[in-house]
Amino acid sequence: MASRGVSIDEDLESARHDYEALVRQGVSLDLTRGKLDPLQLDLSGDLLALPGDRYLSADGVDCRNYGGPPQGLRELREIFSGLLQVPVDQLVASGNSSLELMHDCVVHALLGTVPGAKGRWVDEERVAFLCPVPGYDRHFSLTERFGIEMISVPMTPEGPDMDMVERLVAADAGIKGIWCVPKYSNPDGTCYSDETVRRLAAMPAAAPDFRIFWDNAYAAHHLTDDEIEIADVLAACADAGHPDRAFVFGSTSKVTWAGAGVAFFGSSAANVSWLLGHSAKRSIGPDKVNQLRHALFLRDAEGVRAQMRRQRELLAPKFEAVDRILTERLGGTGLATWSAPKGGYFIALNVPDGCAREVVRRAAEAGIALTKAGATHPYGDDPRDRTIRIAPSYPGLAELEQAIEGLAVCVRLVGHERELAPAAS
């Protein structure tokens, strides 16, 4: 099928022409990662001047010195407790990266013993994680780096395919974890339904030390008025008699400054003391000055929501532009489908099977850098070679529009070449 009464041959011819013009333009555009636009970073400009001459926390901790609660400043944990759905006493404010906390949890589970475990994961015959796909490439590279086997589970509009998850987790004691981005997931924007959360919390697991790595990176990152709320995973796990099952992660990387904010860990009291016990061996404590600065800047949960509304004003028009251009150029062609997320940082574009790598390669040749095809799957291998992650946040609107126009040309070119290939051979 080709678009709007034009034959495939004609549209391929016009795509070739458009592609040549694109290459001639010599653009250099980058849609690879979910970085913040400098205008978004400017929203937190006051952080540069904070905490000013203040160095005492609300409860009198001198943030310039060692000491204070290993859990991090209480006033900052109070701000994020509701947003991350973690009781304040079970929430840890840590360093600058939640990915680092996920990494540490994996390493400590391998080399230490998580509550409920018979021993160290490293001594087990086999350690595997379920990986809902498409998913976040850094989760997959983290588990791959430690030799943890990754088992793909397809995503549905309500989260991972729970029939498959339940079946695998009940039968296989080697499955120790599952990666979850439950809200506005990376890259397709899926939000887990209440039923999915309930089933994850309640399902029987063959491994007594099975853990849900609940990466709630986009907890407050709405793009529309339909501000999605998801079920409280820690409460659901506790209700189901599995209080230690979930590790919750989050950070201010996309609230204030990426990589220069504060990361959080939340879980049962037993898991929190397990992590803090190990963390105490690697650090005398977190950067409390940065935590104080964030608490003063954000003030309270409403302050975070207000900040996220300002972020949305800058981000939403970019997501709208991507959707508009893809609809104009590819709608009705049968060559692509894409997600329309209500929050988060990414759009997943699906092209015909076997075309994603070639689309990314052609785009790169024309000066448009996209996340590597396959990155959305374990081991960088998308078996259908069809999913491309679009990260619209960093370029300015005009540059973004140019990049998506160019991407649409590449999809038409590669898609039609593929459609005509069997006839030609």
Ligand code: PMP
């Ligand atoms: N989790 C997800 C799902 C992400 O998309 C990102 C950033 N792209 C991170 C974690 C990284 O967060 P942090 O900066 O807190 O390490």
